[in-house]
Amino acid sequence: MSRIEQIKTGTDNCYLVSEGKNAILVDTCSAAGLEKVLAACSSYDMKLIVITHPHFDHAENAYELSKRLGIPVAMNKADIGIFDSYDSQPLIARGIVGRVVLWLSLKVLRNTKVRRPENLIFVKEGDSLEAYGIDGQIIELPGHTKGSIGVVIGDGDVIVGDQMDNWIRPSEGHLYADKKDLENSMEKLRSLGERTAYYGHGKPTKINTSR
Ligand SMILES: [Zn+2]
Structure with a gap:
């Protein structure tokens, strides 16, 4: 059974998913978190980096980590244009919280050049992570960006x-x-039923609980 470990740097989360010695990294946090993320990876035999989407707070370290660890970076092809320009998929804010978050991050989103990893592979709905030693699969979750993806671990x-x-x-x-x-x-x-959700920002919680 795979294990999920949260790595938090500032307000960003990324996740180590491991099975024994094997692990993959889902998202990479922003550049400020590079050393912390590398330290967390050092206890494992790293196989793959998955980026849920190429915004800086998820993907800024992908280039460097991919190089240093010698592993590929998986993402959805639909988001490739974001490496060239955030404005290829501008964000809309929902409610006061959304407007505050966008106001705080827009300048960085626009001005941070997220370097495109050299060793990129494209994944889609249902792709298995078994080849990387992990019982999990890719789920497409478009909305935040066109190519946003998530990872479902085991059947949970x-x-x-x-x-x-x-x-x-x-x-x-x-x-x-x-x-x-x-x-x-x-x-x-919702259709997946009750499970723990791990977010890019904030603490993991149960979702779809019938209360
Ligand atoms: Zn984002």
């Missing part, structure tokens, strides 16, 4: 990137490129 927990966040309480993402897609992806997550 799910890493959702920015499809959901837990800035104050768990909810659908406060920032999105496409509202309809975001809503459809929420439906998709």
